[in-house]
Amino acid sequence: xxxxxxxxxxxxxxxxxxxxxxxxxALTVVIDFFISRHHHVFFWEDxxxxxxxYGFISCVLIVVVSKALGHYWLERSEDxxxx
Amino acid sequence: MIDxxxxxxxxxxxxxxLPLFKGKAQRIYIVLLPLLALLTVMLMSLGxxxxxxxLGFELIFGRADKLSLAFAYVFSxxxxxxxxxxxxxxxxSQHVAAFIYAGSSLGATFAGDFLTxxxxxxxxxxxxxxxxWSRRVKASIEAGYRYLLVHAVGGLVLLAGIIxxxxxxxxxxxxxxxxxxxxxxxxxxxxxxxxxxxPLHAWLTDAYPEATVTGAVFLSAFTTxxxxxxxxxxxxxxxxxxxLGTIMAxxxxxxxxxxxxxxxxxxxxxxxxxxxxVAAVGxxxxxxxxxxxxHAFTHILYKGLLFMxxxxxxxxxxxxxxxxxxxxxxxxPITFVLYMIxxxxxxxxxxxxxxxxxxxxxxxxxxLHLTWIWLLLTLASAGTFLHTGLKLPYFTFxxxxxxxxxxxxxxxxxxxxxIAAFLCIFIGVYPDWLYNMLPHDVEYHAYTATHVVWxxxxxxxxxxxxxxxxxxxxxxxxxxxxxxxxxxKGAGIFMQFVYRVVxxxxxxxxxVYRSVFRGNLALGIKGLWLDKNxxxxxxxxxxxxxxxxxxxxxxxxTGQLQHYALVMVGSLLILSLxxxx
Numbered sequence: 001x002x003x004x005x006x007x008x009x010x011x012x013x014x015x016x017x018x019x020x021x022x023x024x025x026a027l028t029v030v031i032d033f034f035i036s037r038h039h040h041v042f043f044w045e046d047x048x049x050x051x052x053x054y055g056f057i058s059c060v061l062i063v064v065v066s067k068a069l070g071h072y073w074l075e076r077s078e079d080x081x082x083x
Numbered sequence: 084m085i086d087x088x089x090x091x092x093x094x095x096x097x098x099x100x101l102p103l104f105k106g107k108a109q110r111i112y113i114v115l116l117p118l119l120a121l122l123t124v125m126l127m128s129l130g131x132x133x134x135x136x137x138l139g140f141e142l143i144f145g146r147a148d149k150l151s152l153a154f155a156y157v158f159s160x161x162x163x164x165x166x167x168x169x170x171x172x173x174x175x176s177q178h179v180a181a182f183i184y185a186g187s188s189l190g191a192t193f194a195g196d197f198l199t200x201x202x203x204x205x206x207x208x209x210x211x212x213x214x215x216w217s218r219r220v221k222a223s224i225e226a227g228y229r230y231l232l233v234h235a236v237g238g239l240v241l242l243a244g245i246i247x248x249x250x251x252x253x254x255x256x257x258x259x260x261x262x263x264x265x266x267x268x269x270x271x272x273x274x275x276x277x278x279x280x281x282p283l284h285a286w287l288t289d290a291y292p293e294a295t296v297t298g299a300v301f302l303s304a305f306t307t308x309x310x311x312x313x314x315x316x317x318x319x320x321x322x323x324x325x326x327l328g329t330i331m332a333x334x335x336x337x338x339x340x341x342x343x344x345x346x347x348x349x350x351x352x353x354x355x356x357x358x359x360x361v362a363a364v365g366x367x368x369x370x371x372x373x374x375x376x377x378h379a380f381t382h383i384l385y386k387g388l389l390f391m392x393x394x395x396x397x398x399x400x401x402x403x404x405x406x407x408x409x410x411x412x413x414x415x416p417i418t419f420v421l422y423m424i425x426x427x428x429x430x431x432x433x434x435x436x437x438x439x440x441x442x443x444x445x446x447x448x449x450x451l452h453l454t455w456i457w458l459l460l461t462l463a464s465a466g467t468f469l470h471t472g473l474k475l476p477y478f479t480f481x482x483x484x485x486x487x488x489x490x491x492x493x494x495x496x497x498x499x500x501x502i503a504a505f506l507c508i509f510i511g512v513y514p515d516w517l518y519n520m521l522p523h524d525v526e527y528h529a530y531t532a533t534h535v536v537w538x539x540x541x542x543x544x545x546x547x548x549x550x551x552x553x554x555x556x557x558x559x560x561x562x563x564x565x566x567x568x569x570x571x572k573g574a575g576i577f578m579q580f581v582y583r584v585v586x587x588x589x590x591x592x593x594x595v596y597r598s599v600f601r602g603n604l605a606l607g608i609k610g611l612w613l614d615k616n617x618x619x620x621x622x623x624x625x626x627x628x629x630x631x632x633x634x635x636x637x638x639x640x641t642g643q644l645q646h647y648a649l650v651m652v653g654s655l656l657i658l659s660l661x662x663x664x
Binding site for chain 2: 002003004007008011021024025028029031032035036037041042045049051052053054055056058059060061062063065066067069070073074075076077078080081
């Protein structure tokens with residue numbers, strides 16, 4: 001089957017794609033409650049779902065901090081260096 | 084019988100004969116050169132080869148141990164992949180420059196002394212700038228000059244360090260530096276500049292986006308990773324690198340949010356990824372150093388793949404900005420899928436190469452109980468997926484239709500991307516192939532249940548965050564300031580300052596001098612007259628009076644006792660008469 005057609009059908013079925021994605025997200029957290037933890041260094045390694053929360057917070061933090069830095073300080077027009 | 088051949092011979096000397104070939108023969112020759120270099124590396128035996136005594140220096144061109152061979156292996160592979168990707172390019176000078184660049188990178192890798200290293204180090208800078216200039220637009224020419232100037236300064240600092248090292252220790256052997264003297268820090272600064280460690284990083288994101296489509300693929304592979312190799316060799320366990328590397332990993336991530344040019348975004352992620360390697364060099368444990376080598380190895384392959392994907396988009400659409408791209412997956416589906424393999428690899432998804440390499444460095448941080456380093460490196464890895472795995476492909480290939488109707492790139496470009504993509508998955512699925520090449524014998528298992536679940540949670544929930552914030556994440560037609568401001572704008576502002584402030588002040592001083600000091604000159608002449616005629620006159624007059632009085636008094640001194648007695652009696656008589664009245 002043509003790669004283009006597979007991609008096309010994926011893009012056209014975003015609702016199904018979304019549902020599958022949410023199911024996978026939930027699954028990774030659920031599995032976390034059942035895996036055995038033999039060796040750990042940091043206390044949070046024992047908390048199921050910690051990395052899910054950490055990943056989400058990381059993402060939001062990076063976006064907010066960077067956008068704020070850009071908006072208030074670093075962003076300039078594209079001709080800035082050509083003037 | 085020759086028992087050892089330097090692989091750079093094929094790339095550097097071989098490249099010089101490239102213009103002699105035409106057409107199909109030239110294309111065969113272009114693939115043959117890096118292939119021969121790769122074979123030479125694969126067949127090379129461990130040991131020290133190619134030792135020459137020149138002017139009392141022992142120059143070592145061929146130190147082949149597990150560390151240099153691992154880097155040489157991936158460097159020559161990258162040269163082969165890059166050459167295939169560039170096969171359609173008609174401009175012979177670009178091929179020559181790319182091969183000399185790759186060859187000098189191999190030369191630096193096999194160098195056993197600092198002078199040989201320096202020789203190839205400089206050759207890299209001068210060959211690579213050609214890949215930037217070859218785009219032949221004003222922005223590239225200017226960026227190329229800045230790139231060259233920055234590397235010239237870095238090279239000088241490195242050379243100064245090497246000279247001091249030689250003067251103080253009498254040795255130029257390229258091994259771990261122990262004594263923390265001036266040489267230690269100067270050479271470290273030279274290496275850090277090429278590794279793009281902030282604040283010495285801005286040359287990378289300034290110049291790489293301005294390079295040719297094929298040139299940027301070579302640039303992404305060699306300069307920074309040769310510097311990582313040099314740091315592993317000379318500075319293992321230098322603690323300051325742990326924090327510098329972690330800051331670097333975050334710095335790249337923050338600036339990647341603001342980047343609109345797709346290759347500038349990828350450039351910031353070179354800085355971010357090399358940050359992990361620099362931090363691992365600072366940790367210095369066997370696992371950390373193995374991690375740095377493994378990460379450099381996989382990074383060269385997936386970053387090359389990402390630059391090839393971005394380059395294909397730029398070549399086929401003529402656009403390079405997220406704000407001008409979108410919706411082209413329909414026209415370039417193979418490019419999109421191959422790019423995504425690179426995106427999943429750099430993001431360290433299980434079954435992709437980043438997962439088995441980057442995790443070694445993070446595990447090494449855990450073993451050393453470096454809590455903050457561990458948390459910040461994990462945070463940065465969320466940022467990696469956010470940009471190279473989500474933002475860039477979403478706004479380039481998916482998102483709103485930008486109106487461009489490109490086709491897939493030439494077959495050779497797809498083949499090169501295919502080879503890199505295959506290696507990314509192959510290493511991800513069969514990491515032992517990579518682990519066997521690493522310098523230290525350390526047991527490490529990437530695929531444990533906790534690690535896989537951990538990585539999936541971090542990445543997938545980053546993805547959730549992305550799609551929640553996607554409206555705010557599109558590229559905007561802006562640029563963000565970075566430290567290159569200091570020599571791009573800062574230098575101009577400094578000159579303006581000189582023209583508008585320093586020069587007027589100087590003029591003012593000249594005026595003041597002319598009026599006040601020249602007036603004073605006239606005054607001085609008067610003063611001189613006054614001095615001569617009044618002050619000197621007065622002094623001289625007093626002196627003359629004293630001389631005359633002394634002469635008169637001298638006349639009074641007769642030296643006869645009866646005269647003195649007469650004066651004394653006379654005086655007593657006058658004083659007693661005075662007291663009576």
